[in-house]
Amino acid sequence: MDRVTAFGLVAVFLLPAVVVAKGNAQNWGKPVRKKAEFYAASDVPQSHIALTKKWYEIAAKEWGNFGPLEFWIVGSDVEAAKQLDSLYCRIRKQKDPKLDEEGCRKRSHNFQRYAKEGNAGLNTQRNEHSEWSGFIVTMASKNPGPQEEDYKSVTLHEYFHVYQHAHIFSRQQAERESRTQKNPWWMEGGAEYMAQLLYSRQPNVSDNHLRDKMMHKLRSIEELEKGESIRDIPYGRRGHIAYDLGAWFVAYVIHKSSEEAFRIGFFKDLNELGFEDAFEKNLGASSRQRLQEFHEEFLRRSMQEKLDILP
Ligand SMILES: [Zn+2]
Structure with missing residues (x-):
């Protein structure tokens, strides 16, 4: 669920911009035929890989198949994770021959860390410095592990991030950030709410799933400071408040418009119109106005009244 910093910025300045402008630029944002690739550490059982594939397929069927996409599944054995790191850098080099392999091997958020910490x-x-554009999802064996129910919705959550980023074409960081909104409230809120919503609609999932999950997230209201907007909370120590209430904000925005307006309309317009105009056009008000209502009116409703906006 963390935002992972891209590695390989070392090779950056050697490449003329013209070279990197080609590659798979034309296909970005269009659904693709090719399915995701799966890589796993040697201690990861087949059943864990199959589980991840299953939930990727559910997400891609619902939201469209975007790529190029790779899943990297890490176990709990640090040595096996280290070997997976080597394979990872070899694959990166294969897909992007100009890549600085040394920089890849030295990246800080590597698979060994995932083996120890999970997540x-x-x-x-997608940047100006590397020819290859694509999505790399890392799944681990704890926080959550494959035996936990959360593993399934977390897979959907990560895939919704793929969907979000596939709708932003630019290779320039500033242009991408203006559309993702840097702080987590919008992108994380969207991924979390859409993941829980899709999960709640799967066979054999408890009827109360969405309500229970969303009720739990309301606890973050107490951590919101007086007059503070979720928009201003960065990743980090208090980031979970933006994840939780961001999910509620997206539920509220959908309640005020429709699921289609958020999931399809907004993202269709996002690249061309930018965040604010796409928001206003599809979601019926400016983001500022919706945020204001959300904090000043919606969050003050009783718990039951809040839960009543859920489908
Ligand atoms: Zn996330």
């Missing part, structure tokens, strides 16, 4: 993350590779 999941998406690394979107």
